[in-house]
Amino acid sequence: MHRSLDRRRLLTAGAALGGAALLAPFAGVAHAAESAGKGWPARLALPDGFQPEGIAIGSRPYAYFGSLRDGSVYAASLATGRGRIISDGTGAMSVGLKLDGAGRLFIGGGYSRQIRVVDTHGGAILATYDVGTPTSMINDVVLRPGIAWFTDSYRPVLYGLPLGRHGELPPADRIITRSLTGEWLQGADFTANGIERTPDGRALLVVNVALDGGALMRVDPRTGDARKVDLGPLKIPNGDGLLLLGRLLYVVQQAQSAIDVVRLNEAGTKGVLVTRITDPGFRIPTTAAAWGDRIYLPNARFDVEPTPDTDYDAVSVARI
Structure with a gap:
């Protein structure tokens, strides 16, 4: 891949070290247990050369x-x-990618500028939508009641895929393009990354790697108004996938091979770092999904040149 996903700022060593230094005075480090419990494997081997990025887990294991x-x-x-x-x-x-209750995967198509919906039962592509501009990179997705929201890493917009009353997929002319305003700062290149909801479900949380050394933004999906979430001294220069469990937000800091766990207030306007999770099996993880008491993360290995023989895997760590 010639455009090596500079969206991740993955080899920004200085930023990674700076983030670690900020954490050291006030956060403990949680090392994951080796066993996944119940005899289940802690590591999932993926096909050689696969180049994973996103992960989704639904109501089945x-x-x-x-x-x-x-x-x-x-x-x-x-x-x-x-x-x-x-x-x-x-x-x-x-x-x-995210999975809904009907077994459909909603997928950000990256530089293809596509949003795709795939049926996990048979593998068929149910719908494809072309969005954005030639400079767009459709990145992460969150499912909310009645709509799927996607980030564009190179443009200050979110794309909304509104669903029908019974989950019907919309025609292409119903795609919403929501401009990000307020305190949103669009960087010179890659800016927006992971996306989640606030604990109260009223707003969205979006990673902005260009603002203030890496910030979390609270976005009103009705207007696009974005406000910086108060995380104290915590910076997320390598913030990637977000996973919300209750009021705990798991922020994957991919180039740092770590997860920062933040406790949010209900509105998602303020958060406090609880701990940092590291694990010897982390090889630049990107995104996270949960099952039971475990968090699963694919290792993207952005620090190596991918070949058809490059090995990839996903690993699991204990929930906080």
């Missing part, structure tokens, strides 16, 4: 991974670690 290489989707059993490709690649990458 299966994890779904998207490929940056060709957009294919791989499904793995959390109980056994075994898996298979369930949707062949189209040549358009799969970045962030």
Whole structure:
């Protein structure tokens, strides 16, 4: 891949060290247990050369991974670690992905500028939407009641895919483009990354790697008004995937191979760092999904040049 996902600022060593230094005075470090419990594997092997980025887990113990290489989707059993490709690649990458209750994956298509919806039961592509401009990079996604929101890492906008009363997919002319305003600062290149909801469900949380050394923004989805979340001294220069469990927000700091766990207030306007999770199995993880008392993360390995023989995996760590 010639455009090596500079969206991640993945080799910004100075930023990574700076973030670690900020954390040291006031946060402990939580090292994950080696066992996944119940005899389930703590590591899931992915196909060689797969180039994973996103992960989704629904109401059953299966994890779904998207490929940056060709957009294919791989499904793995959390109980056994075994898996298979369930949707062949189209040549358009799969970045962030989320799974709904009907077994549909909502996928950000990266530089292809696509939003895709894939049926996990048969692997069929149910819909494809072209959004953005030639400079867009459709990155992460969050599902909210009646709508899926996607980030564009190179433009200050969110894309909304509104769903029908019974979850029907919309026609292309109903896609919402919501401009980000207020305190949003668009960087010279890659800016927006992971996206989640606030604990009260009224707003969205979006990573902005360009603002103030890496910040978390609270966005009103009705207007696009963005305000910086008060995280105290915590910076998230390598903030990638976000995972909200109750009021705990797991922020994957991919180039630092760590997860910062932040306790938010209900409105998502303020947060306090609880701890940092590290693990020897982390090899630049990007996103996170939960099952039971475990958090699962794919290792993107952005620090190596991908080849057809490069090994990839996902690892699990204990929830806080």
